[in-house]
Amino acid sequence: MTDAHLVVAAYWAAAEARDWETFGGLVAEHVVYQAPQTRERVRGRAAYVRFNVEGFPGDWHLAAERIVGEGRHAASWIQFSDADAHYPGLCFFDLDEDGRIVQITDFWPTPSELPASRAHLVERC
C-alpha cells in the first residue's frame, strides 16, 4: 500500500469517527475542495473542516469500497449512507510533499435512465 492510499484511508476513517482534529491534520493548510457537479469550492483547512462538520447534517455513515494510491495521487470510491439510502461517492486526491491532502475533487453520481440506443447491448443488474 502506498502512502497516499494510507492517508486517504485515514481521512475516511476520521470522517466516519467525526474525529475532526485528525481529519484536519490530514489536509494541507491550503487544501482546495471542488465538487464539479454543483460547482462548489472550499479553500483552506479551517473552512474545509467546517464544511464537513456543518454541511452534512443527519446520522450519515460511510465505508470505503475501494482506495487506489500512486505516488502523490489517490482515488476513492465510498458508500455514503443516511437514513434514506446509500450513495456512491468518488474522489480524486492530490497530496503535497508533506503527505497532506492538498486537492480534492468530489463526484456524486445518481441513478439515470438506460439509453434505448444501447439497451440491446447490455443486461440489467
Place this chain on the structure above:
Amino acid sequence: MTDAHLVVAAYWAAAEARDWETFGGLVAEHVVYQAPQTRERVRGRAAYVRFNVEGFPGDWHLAAERIVGEGRHAASWIQFSDADAHYPGLCFFDLDEDGRIVQITDFWPTPSELPASRAHLVERC
C-alpha cells in the same frame, strides 16, 4: 507508474483511436463491466468490445484527466466529449493475474443543484 496505470492508459488510448483489436486485448476474456447508475452489465470480451463499438454513436473523443494505479487496481477520471458537451467519466478497474482488465465499474456524474443547507459554506466555481 504501475502496470495497472499503464494498462488503463493504453485502454483509453485504444478507445480514443478506435483500435478495437488493441482494446479487446487489454481486457480479460471474462471481463465484467458494470454501470451502477443505469444498472447496466456486460459480460465477456466479445460483448464488451461490441458494446463500445456500437453503443456510443457519434463523433466522441476522450482524454484522461487522471489515472491512478496500485497493484491490480486502478481508477481513472476522463473527459468525454461529443458535439454537445464535455462529461466527466469515472472508472474503477480490477486486473487479473495476467494484467488484463477483468472488472470495470463506470460512473457518469451529471450537474446537480447546490443544497441550500451548505450554500453558506462554499464558493461557486
